Amino acid sequence: MTTAHVTCPLCEAICGLEVTLDENQQVTRVRGDEQDVFSKGYLCPKGASLGALHHDPDRLRAPLLKRDGEFAEVTWQEAYDEIARRLPPILDQHGRDAVAVYAGNPGVHNIALSLYGGVLYKALGTKNFFSASSVDQLPKHYSAGMMFGDPLAIPVPDLDRTRHLLILGANPLVSNGSLMTAPDVRGRLRGIRERGGRIVVVDPRRTRTAAFADEHHAIRPGTDALLLFALVNVLFAENRVAPGRLAGHLSGLGDVRELARPFTPEAVAARTGIAAAEIRRMALDLADADNAVVYGRIGTTTQPFGTLASWLVDVLNVLTGNLDRPGGAMFPLAACRPTGNRRPFRVGRHHSRVRGYPEVLGELPVATLADEIETPGEGQVRALITVSGNPCLSTPNAGRLAAALERLDFMISLDVYLNETSRHADVILPGPSPLERPHFDLAFYQLSVRNVANWTPATLPSEVPQEWETLLRLTGIVTGQGPEADVAALDDFVAAETARRSGLDVAVAGDRTGPARLVDLMLRAGPYDVTLADLEAAPHGMDFGPLRPRIPGVLCTASGRIELAPETVVADVPRLAEEISKISDDGLVLIGRRHLRSNNSWMHNLAPLARGNRCTVQVHPADAARLGLTDGGLASVTSRAGKLQVPVEVTDEVRPGVVSIPHGWGHDADGSRTRVARANPGVNANLLADETLLDVLSGTSVLNGIPVEVVPA
Ligand SMILES: Nc1nc2c(c(=O)[nH]1)N[C@H]1C(S)=C(S)[C@@H](COP(=O)(O)OP(=O)(O)OC[C@H]3O[C@@H](n4cnc5c(=O)[nH]c(N)nc54)[C@H](O)[C@@H]3O)O[C@H]1N2
Ligand SMILES: Nc1nc2c(c(=O)[nH]1)N[C@H]1C(S)=C(S)[C@@H](COP(=O)(O)OP(=O)(O)OC[C@H]3O[C@@H](n4cnc5c(=O)[nH]c(N)nc54)[C@H](O)[C@@H]3O)O[C@H]1N2
Numbered sequence: 170m171t172t173a174h175v176t177c178p179l180c181e182a183i184c185g186l187e188v189t190l191d192e193n194q195q196v197t198r199v200r201g202d203e204q205d206v207f208s209k210g211y212l213c214p215k216g217a218s219l220g221a222l223h224h225d226p227d228r229l230r231a232p233l234l235k236r237d238g239e240f241a242e243v244t245w246q247e248a249y250d251e252i253a254r255r256l257p258p259i260l261d262q263h264g265r266d267a268v269a270v271y272a273g274n275p276g277v278h279n280i281a282l283s284l285y286g287g288v289l290y291k292a293l294g295t296k297n298f299f300s301a302s303s304v305d306q307l308p309k310h311y312s313a314g315m316m317f318g319d320p321l322a323i324p325v326p327d328l329d330r331t332r333h334l335l336i337l338g339a340n341p342l343v344s345n346g347s348l349m350t351a352p353d354v355r356g357r358l359r360g361i362r363e364r365g366g367r368i369v370v371v372d373p374r375r376t377r378t379a380a381f382a383d384e385h386h387a388i389r390p391g392t393d394a395l396l397l398f399a400l401v402n403v404l405f406a407e408n409r410v411a412p413g414r415l416a417g418h419l420s421g422l423g424d425v426r427e428l429a430r431p432f433t434p435e436a437v438a439a440r441t442g443i444a445a446a447e448i449r450r451m452a453l454d455l456a457d458a459d460n461a462v463v464y465g466r467i468g469t470t471t472q473p474f475g476t477l478a479s480w481l482v483d484v485l486n487v488l489t490g491n492l493d494r495p496g497g498a499m500f501p502l503a504a505c506r507p508t509g510n511r512r513p514f515r516v517g518r519h520h521s522r523v524r525g526y527p528e529v530l531g532e533l534p535v536a537t538l539a540d541e542i543e544t545p546g547e548g549q550v551r552a553l554i555t556v557s558g559n560p561c562l563s564t565p566n567a568g569r570l571a572a573a574l575e576r577l578d579f580m581i582s583l584d585v586y587l588n589e590t591s592r593h594a595d596v597i598l599p600g601p602s603p604l605e606r607p608h609f610d611l612a613f614y615q616l617s618v619r620n621v622a623n624w625t626p627a628t629l630p631s632e633v634p635q636e637w638e639t640l641l642r643l644t645g646i647v648t649g650q651g652p653e654a655d656v657a658a659l660d661d662f663v664a665a666e667t668a669r670r671s672g673l674d675v676a677v678a679g680d681r682t683g684p685a686r687l688v689d690l691m692l693r694a695g696p697y698d699v700t701l702a703d704l705e706a707a708p709h710g711m712d713f714g715p716l717r718p719r720i721p722g723v724l725c726t727a728s729g730r731i732e733l734a735p736e737t738v739v740a741d742v743p744r745l746a747e748e749i750s751k752i753s754d755d756g757l758v759l760i761g762r763r764h765l766r767s768n769n770s771w772m773h774n775l776a777p778l779a780r781g782n783r784c785t786v787q788v789h790p791a792d793a794a795r796l797g798l799t800d801g802g803l804a805s806v807t808s809r810a811g812k813l814q815v816p817v818e819v820t821d822e823v824r825p826g827v828v829s830i831p832h833g834w835g836h837d838a839d840g841s842r843t844r845v846a847r848a849n850p851g852v853n854a855n856l857l858a859d860e861t862l863l864d865v866l867s868g869t870s871v872l873n874g875i876p877v878e879v880v881p882a
């Protein structure tokens with residue numbers, strides 16, 4: 170029997186787990202690691218299923234190659250030979266942009282993919298780079314980039330010290346937190362109460378978090394920016410703007426005052442569904458609290474005014490003096506120094522070919538991937554590489570995208586399942602299970618409510634190559650070196666680059682290779698005096714303490730100040746102002762929801778998580794009565810993009826005018842190999858999401874607030 174201490178790579182809470190294996194390397198138990206410096210024993214049902222994931226017989230352990238429409242297991246050599254035969258001619262004949270990439274969410278929880286993915290994408294040199302960020306958090310990168318100069322400088326709520334938390338569009342008691350790495354959110358929220366503080370939730374659904382809170386406002390979807398502007402308006406009108414220490418670091422305060430003028434509580438009340446008096450009180454409560462923080466997540470980013478809402482969240486944190494102070498919204502300081510050049514954030518360095526959407530953070534909106542595949546002409550996408558992504562379930566108008574994938578000349582999926590997306594591929598290259606690879610949360614230490622770090626060595630030897638090697642092999646192929654390229658030499662090159670950008674000699678990392686070497690270099694260049702060897706000696710992690718103020722050091726705007734009214738953001742305000750006059754009861758809209766025993770689209774194949782059908786359309790009793798829908802009956806839901814049938818759940822959890830279907834379901838596609846998930850497939854909510862509805866600034870899809878019609882089926 171052996172016991173391993175690993176950091177869970179399944180969500181942003183980064184819990185420390187204690188995994189027990191028997192002599193046959195079977196996982197017999199997974200528990201929370203009580204000695205973990207950050208999570209202190211917390212875990213959720215997904216983390217507890219790490220063994221089920223590792224042992225899942227459907228998880229791929231060999232490459233699959235499609236011949237005459239059927240997949241067969243092949244050797245790695247055969248897989249690379251096929252790629253070397255088919256991919257380079259597309260690049261040669263049609264140019265770099267003919268090959269698109271879609272990078273999905275698990276890549277952010279995987280050091281091999283996050284450190285070496287970029288090597289392949291840079292070698293490909295395609296403008297057609299897409300990722301799950303454009304169905305997620307890009308608006309927050311955009312607003313942070315414009316306000317602070319650095320799109321990765323995202324302030325997080327200082328949960329453990331705050332006395333007033335205003336949450337919009339997040340359900341951290343179920344999601345376990347996002348853009349806010351905080352294991353055991355429930356315990357931390359309870360702490361706020363115990364300090365005499367207050368939790369206020371703004372959400373169209375009475376979620377677990379809303380039910381736990383002191384106050385819940387069931388807002389009309391898509392109207393958060395109106396509400397937030399009204400809060401800003403009240404602070405100015407009541408002379409409660411008090412940026413404190415930040416006053417000397419601000420630009421654009423007067424502009425914000427002017428911009429907020431039309432957005433009075435009375436003006437936005439009808440549209441948001443929140444009474445003017447309530448809005449006024451919410452603003453004053455924020456101003457009155459000793460410290461307070463406004464926090465917005467998926468419900469505020471995947472909607473038509475995602476960037477404006479993300480911006481206004483931090484404007485409020487500034488106006489109340491809560492940005493960069495304990496108990497407010499603070500900038501974490503990760504142990505690994507990011508190696509990028511800190512130049513002021515810019516967008517629109519290139520545009521998508523068909524619809525002309527600007528690039529943001531080097532990517533284009535995934536909502537336009539189908540356009541790029543379907544539309545002939547120079548630069549048409551003819552091949553696609555998906556890397557840990559399932560866009561056929563996670564992106565808008567999934568039906569159109571699935572049909573478009575069938576028109577590609579060639580497709581590769583780096584994926585651990587044969588699923589709704591990878592079934593369209595010609596070659597599937599699997600990666601190791603979480604227990605078969607080292608782990609380090611590069612992304613999430615930058616978003617963590619305490620400064621911590623934890624290195625996890627691989628628990629077991631891998632049955633397949635590490636994914637960084639796979640990515641370097643593909644890099645060899647697209648750079649003309651063929652499938653036999655010297656992976657060790659490519660890795661040395663990557664390490665030398667990392668060392669150069671960190672101002673170090675690569676030799677300091679000794680004989681390490683792969684991600685371990687890069688992490689060691691980045692730690693040595695980082696703000697704490699630690700190396701990878703120090704972390705290896707601390708299996709429960711290292712704690713660098715609570716968050717500390719970082720302004721002005723963290724800023725890298727051209728002015729060196731916080732830009733409270735960035736030009737491009739301000740230019741979108743008139744579009745929001747038009748919303749004020751819109752009628753307030755314009756039909757049903759669809760929102761999503763997350764479930765504790767679920768992880769986007771890909772963990773429904775694990776028996777311990779797969780109990781019961783949770784894929785229903787929730788409808789308010791008043792709407793159900795009006796529409797003739799009955800609990801347990803079947804509804805037909807139609808949007809501009811598509812149509813589906815789904816069981817009805819009548820509940821007053823959702824506000825009137827709003828229906829909710831979770832995303833990530835629809836596991837009945839022909840040819841996918843996820844046997845447990847198929848037994849309880851649910852429906853693909855993204856058949857309904859409209860690929861033409863975007864937050865215009867960031868290119869992020871509207872996944873909440875989609876107009877739909879619902880009738881009995
Ligand atoms: N309607 C609606 N749609 C949404 C959302 C919503 O709220 N509503 N949420 C959006 C959000 S926030 C996100 S992040 C996206 C997620 O969108 P995606 O990232 O496209 O989808 P996932 O469901 O995370 O699928 C991840 C894929 O990675 C594979 N995978 C898992 N582990 C590994 C690994 O270690 N290596 C490799 N190579 N592959 C692996 C899985 O098998 C799966 O195919 O969905 C978005 N879509
Ligand atoms: N169990 C579980 N955990 C997860 C995931 C999962 O699939 N399952 N996915 C992970 C990922 S990739 C992410 S990005 C995070 C997301 O983390 P969260 O953002 O906390 O997740 P959600 O539960 O989608 O919460 C979004 C909330 O916004 C509400 N909402 C919808 N529209 C609006 C609106 O217009 N305004 C407002 N104010 N609210 C609105 C929804 O009702 C919902 O309660 O969760 C992560 N954790």
Ligand code: SF4
Nearest residue numbers: 177180183184213216
């Ligand atoms: S909360 Fe997230 S990190 Fe913690 S055990 Fe669950 S899935 Fe893993």
Ligand SMILES: [Mo]
Nearest residue numbers: 274301305306
């Ligand atoms: Mo996400």
